[in-house]
Amino acid sequence: MKKQAMFLTAIAAVALLVYSCGSGTPPPAADAPAADSSMTAPAQASSQTPTDETKGMGKFAEVKLTDPLDQTMVTSGKSTYEVKCAACHKLSGEKLVGPGWKGVTERRKPEWIMNFVTNTDEMIDKDPAAQAMLQECMVRMPNQHLTDDEARHLLEYMRANDGKK
Amino acid sequence: MKRLSLMLGLVAATAAMQSCKMKTAATAVQGDAASKTYVAPGKYDEYYNFVSGGFNGQVSVYGLPSGRLLKVIPVFSVFPENGYGYSEETKAMLNTTNGSIPWDDQHHLDLSQTNGEQDGRWLFANANNTPRIARIDLTTFKTMEILQIPNSAGNHSSPFITENTEYVVAGTRFSVPLGSEDVPISSFKENFHSTASFISVDKNSGKMDIAFQIVLPGMNLDLSHAGKGPSHDWFFFSSYNTEQAYTLLEVNASQKDKDYIVAVNWKKAEEYAKAGKGKKVSAPYAHNTYDEHTQTATSVIENEVLLLDPKDCPDMVYMIPCPKSPHGCDIDPSGEYIVGSGKLAALIPVFSFSKITKAIGDKQFEGDFKGIPILKYESALYGEVQKPGLGPLHTEFDGRGNAYTSMFLSSEVVKWSLKDLKVLDRAPTYYSVGHLMIPGGDTKKPAGKYLVAYNKITKDRFLPTGPELAQSAQLYDISGDKMQLVLDYPTFGEPHYAQACAASLIKDKQVKFFDINKNKHSYVAMGEKNAKVVRQGNRVDVYMTAIRSHLTPDNIEGVYVGDEVYFHVTNLEQDWDIPHGFAIKNNPNAELLIMPGETVTLKFVPEKQGIYPFYCTDFCSALHQEMSGYLRVSPKGANVPLKFGTGETAETVAAK
Ligand SMILES: [Cu+2]
Numbered sequence: 001m002k003k004q005a006m007f008l009t010a011i012a013a014v015a016l017l018v019y020s021c022g023s024g025t026p027p028p029a030a031d032a033p034a035a036d037s038s039m040t041a042p043a044q045a046s047s048q049t050p051t052d053e054t055k056g057m058g059k060f061a062e063v064k065l066t067d068p069l070d071q072t073m074v075t076s077g078k079s080t081y082e083v084k085c086a087a088c089h090k091l092s093g094e095k096l097v098g099p100g101w102k103g104v105t106e107r108r109k110p111e112w113i114m115n116f117v118t119n120t121d122e123m124i125d126k127d128p129a130a131q132a133m134l135q136e137c138m139v140r141m142p143n144q145h146l147t148d149d150e151a152r153h154l155l156e157y158m159r160a161n162d163g164k165k
Numbered sequence: 166m167k168r169l170s171l172m173l174g175l176v177a178a179t180a181a182m183q184s185c186k187m188k189t190a191a192t193a194v195q196g197d198a199a200s201k202t203y204v205a206p207g208k209y210d211e212y213y214n215f216v217s218g219g220f221n222g223q224v225s226v227y228g229l230p231s232g233r234l235l236k237v238i239p240v241f242s243v244f245p246e247n248g249y250g251y252s253e254e255t256k257a258m259l260n261t262t263n264g265s266i267p268w269d270d271q272h273h274l275d276l277s278q279t280n281g282e283q284d285g286r287w288l289f290a291n292a293n294n295t296p297r298i299a300r301i302d303l304t305t306f307k308t309m310e311i312l313q314i315p316n317s318a319g320n321h322s323s324p325f326i327t328e329n330t331e332y333v334v335a336g337t338r339f340s341v342p343l344g345s346e347d348v349p350i351s352s353f354k355e356n357f358h359s360t361a362s363f364i365s366v367d368k369n370s371g372k373m374d375i376a377f378q379i380v381l382p383g384m385n386l387d388l389s390h391a392g393k394g395p396s397h398d399w400f401f402f403s404s405y406n407t408e409q410a411y412t413l414l415e416v417n418a419s420q421k422d423k424d425y426i427v428a429v430n431w432k433k434a435e436e437y438a439k440a441g442k443g444k445k446v447s448a449p450y451a452h453n454t455y456d457e458h459t460q461t462a463t464s465v466i467e468n469e470v471l472l473l474d475p476k477d478c479p480d481m482v483y484m485i486p487c488p489k490s491p492h493g494c495d496i497d498p499s500g501e502y503i504v505g506s507g508k509l510a511a512l513i514p515v516f517s518f519s520k521i522t523k524a525i526g527d528k529q530f531e532g533d534f535k536g537i538p539i540l541k542y543e544s545a546l547y548g549e550v551q552k553p554g555l556g557p558l559h560t561e562f563d564g565r566g567n568a569y570t571s572m573f574l575s576s577e578v579v580k581w582s583l584k585d586l587k588v589l590d591r592a593p594t595y596y597s598v599g600h601l602m603i604p605g606g607d608t609k610k611p612a613g614k615y616l617v618a619y620n621k622i623t624k625d626r627f628l629p630t631g632p633e634l635a636q637s638a639q640l641y642d643i644s645g646d647k648m649q650l651v652l653d654y655p656t657f658g659e660p661h662y663a664q665a666c667a668a669s670l671i672k673d674k675q676v677k678f679f680d681i682n683k684n685k686h687s688y689v690a691m692g693e694k695n696a697k698v699v700r701q702g703n704r705v706d707v708y709m710t711a712i713r714s715h716l717t718p719d720n721i722e723g724v725y726v727g728d729e730v731y732f733h734v735t736n737l738e739q740d741w742d743i744p745h746g747f748a749i750k751n752n753p754n755a756e757l758l759i760m761p762g763e764t765v766t767l768k769f770v771p772e773k774q775g776i777y778p779f780y781c782t783d784f785c786s787a788l789h790q791e792m793s794g795y796l797r798v799s800p801k802g803a804n805v806p807l808k809f810g811t812g813e814t815a816e817t818v819a820a821k
Contacts, residue, residue: 082691082692082693082694083681083682083691083692083737084681084692084737084739086692086693086694087692087693087710087712087715087717087737088712088713096812097712097713097714097715097788138787138788139713139714139786139787139788140713140786142712142713142738142739142740142743143739143740144738144739144740145678145739145740
């Protein structure tokens with residue numbers, strides 16, 4: 001059963017400490033049963049992982065931004081936000097379950113955001129910024145299985161939320 | 166099993182002699198057995214084993230060779246673990262013409278086939294007591310359809326299927342009068358009948374329908390199997406009590422030295438049905454289907470069935486004499502051999518399909534049973550396995566020309582050769598074995614690596630658990646010349662028949678979550694924004710969402726004593742294995758388990774005023790304990806307005 005998820009969280013907190021000392025302890029997901037292909041799949045994706053670590057890990061090495069904003073994408077991103085994200089993320093800077101979205105496109109590179117929302121488990125297990133967020137929120141962000149398009153549209157919606165034109 | 170124990174008296178003396186063969190339990194599993202069944206966590210078992218739950222009305226799923234229990238699928242019984250039969254969406258699944266029946270006796274299972282090989286699409290299950298057939302989808306392991314069988318009682322010889330899953334059969338164990346006329350029991354011979362129902366299965370959707378029922382003389386149908394290859398057009402049923410006794414059957418149904426195997430040409434029956442040779446009769450029955458898009462079951466009462474009388478349909482049914490009280494009626498992978506198992510006979514009769522066909526052509530009959538021609542025993546017989554053991558029950562095949570028969574009385578599995586009918590090996594079981602199972606052992610292509618024996622009695626096998634001990638299964642490695650017992654494990658309920666298929670056949674088809682964007686449930690809350698509470702009269706619908714780690718709304722006020730409150734909980738997660746639960750204090754109903762992307766409804770009618778906490782029952786994250794909320798129930802007529810929200814506090818409200 002998914003008891004695994006909560007143990008992972010608990011183990012994660014401890015393991016993070018060890019890991020950060022450079023002991024070489026593998027990150028928790030490596031111990032997780034290979035049962036979840038949604039967890040193992042990203043391993044392939046990460047072969048294209050961007051070399052710039054501020055871009056996170058996942059299949060998005062280069063995201064081309066639009067100028068001005070693509071309003072169709074913004075609208076589609078909004079509806080995805082409402083169904084899949086709004087339960088945990090406010091549009092303001094206020095933390096709910098996860099951090100508020102205000103300013104996220106300033107804090108993170110577009111590639112990082114796209115990788116995080118599509119390659120959630122690997123990011124939480126390995127990316128330093130994502131791990132720091134886990135320690136703060138204590139709930140692993142659910143992998144909401146966004147398609148590449150949904151992720152891109154969501155990014156556009158985040159940019160609109162941050163006042164980009 | 167209970168019935169079988171009745172004959173213990175008959176054969177007690179010989180059984181006692183035979184029992185000295187039994188080895189002690191301590192020496193049962195030997196050598197490298199443990200390493201043969203060890204499957205490390207994170208490694209998958211090679212087979213899925215679907216085991217009937219007997220009187221618990223469910224199906225349990227084990228991994229083989231590890232014997233690990235993976236899941237219990239509720240089929241004919243309500244299941245508090247996930248709210249099956251209690252949730253508003255699934256209540257209709259247990260509807261019958263006698264109202265909701267939350268229990269049954271589940272005996273046999275059959276995996277769907279294409280060209281005589283397993284195709285990993287569906288699993289069919291029977292209910293004996295209130296005759297029903299269910300279809301389980303193997304992508305979700307959910308019960309998708311339940312069809313009630315009219316004109317039937319003790320739906321035992323089911324749900325066996327034809328080579329391309331054209332039909333699932335349902336054969337009557339207890340003969341009863343057709344319709345609902347009031348007749349004396351002593352008029353059994355005139356008024357009682359057994360029926361063999363043929364249920365068609367839609368190739369694409371799996372949807373079941375009763376195509377026709379064949380009316381047979383009053384007797385007990387026990388098991389069945391479809392022909393394959395050359396015998397594709399035929400179905401074979403074993404029978405007992407052809408004496409037509411209706412009291413003290415243990416004596417009165419054991420008068421003759423033979424019963425019959427009923428051979429039904431279902432292709433002919435199909436033609437007769439199409440040609441209008443049948444009679445449509447009124448026979449109400451429930452047909453329950455679960456719609457995967459609306460995630461809701463509906464129950465429809467159908468009103469008539471088509472009856473085929475062998476009298477009007479020549480060449481459709483024949484009787485083949487079979488040594489007393491045959492249980493199994495098993496067809497070998499080639500489709501040529503039909504193995505009966507005379508439970509009360511000390512031999513195993515093996516019939517030949519080509520000889521049967523020839524005997525029919527040559528009209529080699531020895532009379533008729535209520536108008537149905539009886540073939541001459543010798544003209545249909547291929548040969549007899551002599552002295553196989555005591556109480557032969559059921560036979561499976563390994564695809565290498567060998568057959569394995571369970572011996573209830575002498576508690577052993579006997580391996581014999583189809584070619585020369587010689588006994589090759591025997592292995593003890595612990596104890597009173599019922600059915601056997603080889604993965605694909607009833608198909609054209611058995612995977613003859615393992616055999617599982619399902620035992621009725623365990624005595625000294627496991628820790629005592631009161632007067633009743635665990636039922637058990639035993640796994641044998643049959644890849645060599647000698648059978649080797651490699652694992653012995655307890656099971657749920659009373660296992661009867663089982664089926665197993667390669668995990669590779671269904672493993673990668675598993676649904677991991679339901680796409681929230683395709684959720685067509687009428688009460689879905691598509692995102693937290695749409696969570697709300699709506700009152701109409703005294704009905705209150707709560708459109709609630711669940712995600713790690715809160716419920717929305719989590720504060721509800723303005724509900725009164727006696728209101729009918731429906732909690733429609735939508736799980737917003739889109740990740741594998743993240744169900745959320747939902748329970749509310751003092752609810753006399755059950756709880757829910759909602760799969761990712763799914764909506765499920767729990768009804769609650771508060772009878773007392775008070776504050777009712779509700780919470781997620783399935784540990785979902787580090788903050789699972791925090792996943793909770795409150796419902797305020799006020800007295801009837803109180804002036805408390807309807808109010809709901811999440812994250813609102815006295816302070817935030819005051820600040821506005
Ligand atoms: Cu939960």
